[in-house]
Amino acid sequence: MTEFSDEGIVLRVEDRDTSDKYVTCFSRNHGRVRFVAYGARYQKSVAGRILQPFAHLNLELQTGNLIDKLRSCELQSLPVKYDFKQMAYAAVVTELTEVFTADHEPEEQLFLLLQEILRLINKRNPRLVTLLYTVKLLASTGFRPQMDECVLCHKGWADETKMFFSALQGGVLCEQCGKDEELMFGKGARELYYSLAKFELDKPTEFSVQGSDLMQLEKALLKFIVFQTDKPLKSLAYLSQIGL
Numbered sequence: 001m002t003e004f005s006d007e008g009i010v011l012r013v014e015d016r017d018t019s020d021k022y023v024t025c026f027s028r029n030h031g032r033v034r035f036v037a038y039g040a041r042y043q044k045s046v047a048g049r050i051l052q053p054f055a056h057l058n059l060e061l062q063t064g065n066l067i068d069k070l071r072s073c074e075l076q077s078l079p080v081k082y083d084f085k086q087m088a089y090a091a092v093v094t095e096l097t098e099v100f101t102a103d104h105e106p107e108e109q110l111f112l113l114l115q116e117i118l119r120l121i122n123k124r125n126p127r128l129v130t131l132l133y134t135v136k137l138l139a140s141t142g143f144r145p146q147m148d149e150c151v152l153c154h155k156g157w158a159d160e161t162k163m164f165f166s167a168l169q170g171g172v173l174c175e176q177c178g179k180d181e182e183l184m185f186g187k188g189a190r191e192l193y194y195s196l197a198k199f200e201l202d203k204p205t206e207f208s209v210q211g212s213d214l215m216q217l218e219k220a221l222l223k224f225i226v227f228q229t230d231k232p233l234k235s236l237a238y239l240s241q242i243g244l
């Protein structure tokens with residue numbers, strides 16, 4: 001058993017038994033880490049109070065065979081305050097991070113992006129910020145959908161007025177190859193995808209967003225994610241349930 005320290009953002013907290021919390025974090029230098037915080041459910045536990053979703057913590061951990069163990073933790077920075085809607089989107093961001101990353105596989109750029117995105121959620125349109133994160137997360141974890149040309153016949157957008165999106169094929173299809181597909185995917189949605197993929201958080205540029213393009217891109221990525229992960233995401237079900 002070795003000890004290590006790192007900073008991490010809490011993705012999920014699960015209460016177990018009467019006394020313990022099981023926590024999933026995305027850490028700066030160790031990627032996703034899952035650990036148990038013994039006794040964290042007791043009222044007097046300081047760790048228990050700060051082990052909350054979206055918290056940014058300094059962690060002292062001990063590696064374990066199945067799951068790491070928490071030695072101690074403290075707040076790295078004060079938590080961002082979210083309203084109801086912002087919190088629902090932040091939950092999508094953390095759940096997607098958990099699903100598309102692996103334990104102890106460091107990805108510092110993704111950590112920095114996650115940190116910035118969770119700050120932006122209460123400053124900008126949370127729906128667009130979440131979509132921005134989704135596009136970047138898929139690209140950085142090797143799950144980027146093929147948007148440049150038809151996945152099957154490689155016909156480019158220049159030859160097509162109409163394209164479709166196929167979660168099964170993992171990208172866009174031309175009119176011919178996609179005739180049985182339900183999900184239309186227009187040039188606007190594709191342009192939005194590229195604007196988001198290229199968007200640099202430290203050098204933000206303005207771009208306009210059409211509601212219909214946003215919806216098309218969201219739908220396509222949602223289908224793609226459900227197909228890739230093969231399980232429904234709780235946070236997305238919740239979003240649609242509350243009508244956001």
Ligand SMILES: [Zn+2]
Binds near residue numbers: 150152176177
């Ligand atoms: Zn084709």
